[in-house]
Amino acid sequence: MLKRIYKLLTSVRLAVVLLALGLILVFLGTIAQVKLGLYQAQSEFFRSWLIYWQPSESSLSIPIFPGGYLVGGLLLINLFAAHLRYYRPGFKRIGIAMIHLGVVLLLGGQFATDMLSTESFMRIREGSSSNYSESNSLWELALIDTSDAEEDKVVAIPTSLLSGGKELSNPELPFKVQPVKFYLNSTLSAKNEGEGYELVKAENTELTEIWWRRLPKVTQMNFRDIPSSLIKLIGPEGDSRTILVSGHFSRPQTITVDGKELQFEVRPTRYYKSFSLHLIDFRFDRYAGTNTPKNFSSRVRLARTDNNEDREVTIRMNEPLRYSGETFFQADWDKTDEKGTVLQVVDNPGWLTPYFACVLVSLGMIWQFMSHLIGFATKREKA
Amino acid sequence: MRLNFQGTEVRSILIACTGLLLVACSAGAAEKIKVYRVPKEPVTPTVSEIHSDAGDDHAGHDHSGHDHGPPAQPKVTFTKPEGWLEGGRDEMRVVSFSITGPNGQTAQVTVTPLPGLAGRESLIVNMWRQQFGLSELTEDAAAKELIAVEIGGAPGKMFDIAGKSADGSAIRIVTAMKHVGEMSWFYKLQGDNELVVAQITNFVEFLKSVRIEAAILPDGDPSVAGGTMLGTVTSQPPPAVREGGPTWTAPSSWKEIAGGQFLYAKFIISGEGESEAVVNVSTSAGDGGGLSANVNRWLGQLGQAPWSKDEILNKVKEVATTGGHAMIVEMSGTDVRTGGSTSIVGAIVNNSGSTWFYKLMGDSDLVAAQKEAFTTFLIEVNY
Numbered sequence: 001m002l003k004r005i006y007k008l009l010t011s012v013r014l015a016v017v018l019l020a021l022g023l024i025l026v027f028l029g030t031i032a033q034v035k036l037g038l039y040q041a042q043s044e045f046f047r048s049w050l051i052y053w054q055p056s057e058s059s060l061s062i063p064i065f066p067g068g069y070l071v072g073g074l075l076l077i078n079l080f081a082a083h084l085r086y087y088r089p090g091f092k093r094i095g096i097a098m099i100h101l102g103v104v105l106l107l108g109g110q111f112a113t114d115m116l117s118t119e120s121f122m123r124i125r126e127g128s129s130s131n132y133s134e135s136n137s138l139w140e141l142a143l144i145d146t147s148d149a150e151e152d153k154v155v156a157i158p159t160s161l162l163s164g165g166k167e168l169s170n171p172e173l174p175f176k177v178q179p180v181k182f183y184l185n186s187t188l189s190a191k192n193e194g195e196g197y198e199l200v201k202a203e204n205t206e207l208t209e210i211w212w213r214r215l216p217k218v219t220q221m222n223f224r225d226i227p228s229s230l231i232k233l234i235g236p237e238g239d240s241r242t243i244l245v246s247g248h249f250s251r252p253q254t255i256t257v258d259g260k261e262l263q264f265e266v267r268p269t270r271y272y273k274s275f276s277l278h279l280i281d282f283r284f285d286r287y288a289g290t291n292t293p294k295n296f297s298s299r300v301r302l303a304r305t306d307n308n309e310d311r312e313v314t315i316r317m318n319e320p321l322r323y324s325g326e327t328f329f330q331a332d333w334d335k336t337d338e339k340g341t342v343l344q345v346v347d348n349p350g351w352l353t354p355y356f357a358c359v360l361v362s363l364g365m366i367w368q369f370m371s372h373l374i375g376f377a378t379k380r381e382k383a
Numbered sequence: 384m385r386l387n388f389q390g391t392e393v394r395s396i397l398i399a400c401t402g403l404l405l406v407a408c409s410a411g412a413a414e415k416i417k418v419y420r421v422p423k424e425p426v427t428p429t430v431s432e433i434h435s436d437a438g439d440d441h442a443g444h445d446h447s448g449h450d451h452g453p454p455a456q457p458k459v460t461f462t463k464p465e466g467w468l469e470g471g472r473d474e475m476r477v478v479s480f481s482i483t484g485p486n487g488q489t490a491q492v493t494v495t496p497l498p499g500l501a502g503r504e505s506l507i508v509n510m511w512r513q514q515f516g517l518s519e520l521t522e523d524a525a526a527k528e529l530i531a532v533e534i535g536g537a538p539g540k541m542f543d544i545a546g547k548s549a550d551g552s553a554i555r556i557v558t559a560m561k562h563v564g565e566m567s568w569f570y571k572l573q574g575d576n577e578l579v580v581a582q583i584t585n586f587v588e589f590l591k592s593v594r595i596e597a598a599i600l601p602d603g604d605p606s607v608a609g610g611t612m613l614g615t616v617t618s619q620p621p622p623a624v625r626e627g628g629p630t631w632t633a634p635s636s637w638k639e640i641a642g643g644q645f646l647y648a649k650f651i652i653s654g655e656g657e658s659e660a661v662v663n664v665s666t667s668a669g670d671g672g673g674l675s676a677n678v679n680r681w682l683g684q685l686g687q688a689p690w691s692k693d694e695i696l697n698k699v700k701e702v703a704t705t706g707g708h709a710m711i712v713e714m715s716g717t718d719v720r721t722g723g724s725t726s727i728v729g730a731i732v733n734n735s736g737s738t739w740f741y742k743l744m745g746d747s748d749l750v751a752a753q754k755e756a757f758t759t760f761l762i763e764v765n766y
Binding site for chain 2: 131132140146149150151152153154155156157158160161168170172254255256259261272335337338
């Protein structure tokens with residue numbers, strides 16, 4: 001049995017099948033983007049072990065095709081195992097080893113990127129500063145203790161945890177959080193708008209009616225889900241209160257627990273930095289006499305208190321700021337008055353791996369080609 | 384080939400499998416609750432405060448999704464006329480709708496901000512005329528094409544051009560515009576001539592309902608405790624029409640502003656220096672949670688401990704109003720957001736199965752000075 005598995009894992013046939021499956025997967029994933037949008041297609045086809053099919057009007061999910069993780073993972077194992085089975089050290093085979101290592105690095109690097117990279121956006125108005133960026137797809141329930149004069153203490157609960165319905169607790173919270181109902185995408189209204197709307201029964205909606213409705217998950221790239229949830233806060237004595245939290249509320253609300261005030265809000269997941277960026281000027285240059293964009297740029301002051309760093313940087317299209325392991329790209333601007341900028345912040349610890357991988361594969365191929373060429377030329381000369 | 388499972392092959396497979404297992408585990412790792420401290424945020428508004436989600440239903444419309452890209456687009460709220468199907472956004476259009484007529488005719492409505500066109504109305508009219516192959520108008524003649532229209536409670540201009548499309552069918556474009564600072568906001572209804580003519584009334588109503596602003600929290604009473612954000616008054620004009628509900632004559636020093644979807648009315652009162660107070664009017668079906676819950680909620684907004692039922696009964700005064708008895712209570716404390724001495728005069732009136740809440744809250748001196756006017760206002764409200 002073990003021998004069979006070993007043979008299978010090290011077979012070239014498996015490599016060919018996996019590569020073929022990879023090709024089909026890329027094709028299917030690309031086509032699916034039309035219907036699902038980029039992020040959903042990425043998630044379902046490439047960042048998954050299996051691709052599921054759900055028959056209409058059924059909650060059953062049937063796996064129908066291997067996902068990106070399965071194909072990539074098996075390919076990784078196959079490469080390792082086959083290499084160690086067939087590879088025999090030798091001067092002439094260094095090229096093969098480099099090619100294999102390059103491909104392994106490419107696959108491993110992509111895994112690392114998937115696992116570790118984050119993409120977020122930093123929005124700054126002219127004359128103001130920001131020390132955090134926000135996710136475009138992830139949300140968190142932030143419970144903020146503002147009692148300290150200098151700092152706020154934040155307990156951030158990813159909203160994905162609210163969807164599980166499991167009771168949540170943290171030593172920093174004076175209560176447990178029991179999700180009662182969670183809508184990944186939702187709408188709120190001051191009146192009953194019709195089918196699907198339910199009256200919210202929560203402490204913070206007692207005084208004015210709020211109706212809510214579950215919305216289907218959005219898949220278009222330019223749209224995002226806005227979650228809402230009913231949560232029960234359970235005190236140590238078992239006393240409880242139910243409140244509505246929602247990404248639709250654009251400012252924090254306040255709750256008093258044991259005489260202590262806590263602010264709470266559902267907001268895009270924040271990534272705080274050890275430095276701040278102050279927007280001095282945002283420029284949107286256009287070609288004269290037209291509305292055609294010519295250049296976007298943000299002149300920012302980067303300030304860091306722990307090492308007294310304070311310098312001006314201009315971020316332009318194709319000229320991002322690389323700092324502290326993150327890259328800040330000029331991504332957008334405040335369209336109301338063009339006095340604000342939006343920087344895309346990419347934190348990808350594995351960003352160098354594709355470069356190393358390509359260099360390794362290239363060098364391996366050159367080595368392999370040259371060793372054969374030299375061998376052939378030597379034989380010919382002898383003959 | 385003879386396989387030796389004591390050798391390096393087994394080790395290599397085990398290593399590869401273990402590595403993959405680790406990757407798999409990390410891929411499936413659930414998000415966790417985070418706890419961190421951050422410096423207090425400055426009060427200056429940031430683009431993120433605009434919360435460009437456009438996902439809330441303040442004006443009672445229903446979104447099937449929520450925009451996040453471009454991330455800093457202004458928030459547009461509106462009342463969607465019946466039969467209009469909301470479409471997507473893009474870099475130029477912040478809102479779009481499609482309309483289908485009874486005979487399959489189609490029309491589109493788009494809302495587009497463009498910079499640098501204020502005061503260039505004749506150019507705009509002529510640009511549209513060029514689309515239909517019509518002759519260019521002089522500045523005076525173009526000005527005569529423009530008629531006044533209300534856009535979001537403020538004056539705007541509208542013009543109407545009819546012509547033939549490339550395939551010879553009759554089409555029409557109705558364009559309304561309003562300049563806000565450097566930006567000009569264009570509202571365009573275009574499509575089949577017959578359908579556009581039929582939809583002009585809806586279009587005009589839509590224009591009246593449009594608001595372009597930062598997202599408004601259901602502030603004031605709906606929050607668990609507090610939420611009234613003094614000093615963050617939007618430039619939104621007051622609601623023009625309130626259907627049903629009580630009517631009143633407010634003191635001249637009270638300035639009515641938009642209170643968001645969850646308040647029936649909101650007034651702001653400016654005192655000496657920078658002192659401010661607000662009057663919120665909201666309503667709820669039934670008893671709205673009862674006297675004790677609401678009084679203690681208001682106390683929570685001022686950082687005060689809850690009162691017992693006996694204390695509440697001792698402190699509440701009854702005043703006869705045109706709508707029945709009002710229970711009035713006064714309390715003082717500190718607003719955690721402003722740090723200033725803050726007072727509340729709250730009143731609860733039960734009328735015809737509904738409960739009406741009136742809350743005067745703000746700078747203690749100003750509240751004391753306005754208490755009499757508030758009480759008079761309360762007594763004279765017509766239900």
